[in-house]
Amino acid sequence: MLSQDLVATATLRYLGTSAQKARLVVNLIRGRDVGEAAATLRYTKKAVATDIGRLLDSAVANARQKGQDIDVDRLYIHTAFVNGGPMLKRIQPAPMGRAFRILKRMCHVTIGLGERKAQQPARPARAAAGGEKEQAAAGATSERPARTRKSTGRTKAGSGSAKGRRKSAGRKKS
Numbered sequence: 001m002l003s004q005d006l007v008a009t010a011t012l013r014y015l016g017t018s019a020q021k022a023r024l025v026v027n028l029i030r031g032r033d034v035g036e037a038a039a040t041l042r043y044t045k046k047a048v049a050t051d052i053g054r055l056l057d058s059a060v061a062n063a064r065q066k067g068q069d070i071d072v073d074r075l076y077i078h079t080a081f082v083n084g085g086p087m088l089k090r091i092q093p094a095p096m097g098r099a100f101r102i103l104k105r106m107c108h109v110t111i112g113l114g115e116r117k118a119q120q121p122a123r124p125a126r127a128a129a130g131g132e133k134e135q136a137a138a139g140a141t142s143e144r145p146a147r148t149r150k151s152t153g154r155t156k157a158g159s160g161s162a163k164g165r166r167k168s169a170g171r172k173k174s
Helices: 019-029 034-042 048-066 128-142 162-169
Strands: 008-015 075-093 099-115
Touching: 008 048, 008 075, 019 034, 019 048, 019 075, 019 099, 034 048, 034 075, 048 075, 048 099
Parallel strands: none
Antiparallel strands: 008 099, 075 099
8 A cells, every 4th residue: 555665654553533523633634844834734723633742743754764865845745544443342221221322532643754756956947038929828718708608598588487377377267
């Protein structure tokens, strides 16, 4: 499930929340840079965000330990997923001698970090005269035509159907 091109991984097992609640937070950080993901987790108002933030810190520490020449600024969250874990089954007393079952759910969270390639140097700008012509041509083609109202085929005089008029007229007395 984890690809081979990952720099480092970290797994948090038996997290005491449901997988559905943890997925809400993990979906916020998937594909983001490590610094941006850490800031997102820090200000997310979910209880599980602190645990996932510690897991992200662990993954970054694993990357540093694995390769000493890793640039942390180029790390991003390549894979992040949540699997269901075991459930603790408890019994809640209910009225009239009955019992309700309570499932205390757990989950396993895995984060895999990848390293972005070094950014290519920017291309030199073209001559000013040639660039202006291209921008003018691009501006003319990228403009969208004005929107028009779609016709529904009805006119003001015949806006309702005959059937509808008969219903609204009510029953006539003979």
